[in-house]
Amino acid sequence: MTRKARLVETYPVQASVTIMLAGVGWRAGEVVAHQHPGVWVRDQDGRFWFVTNHNRIRPAGGSADDAEESDET
Numbered sequence: 001m002t003r004k005a006r007l008v009e010t011y012p013v014q015a016s017v018t019i020m021l022a023g024v025g026w027r028a029g030e031v032v033a034h035q036h037p038g039v040w041v042r043d044q045d046g047r048f049w050f051v052t053n054h055n056r057i058r059p060a061g062g063s064a065d066d067a068e069e070s071d072e073t
């Protein structure tokens with residue numbers, strides 16, 4: 001059985017990502033630090049989020065749905 005790569009192995013510091021925030025949708029951000037078991041991401045509004053779940057982070061531009069799901073407020 002092959003293990004899934006850890007977030008710190010998948011997303012280097014300064015990687016452009018999108019993260020899923022409950023009630024908001026996908027938000028653009030940048031990985032700013034690694035801290036086991038996840039990564040710290042700064043979103044487009046300058047807020048910091050600690051992400052530990054592979055289902056809540058993806059590379060920026062990884063889906064055609066990004067533009068439709070971004071929050072413009």
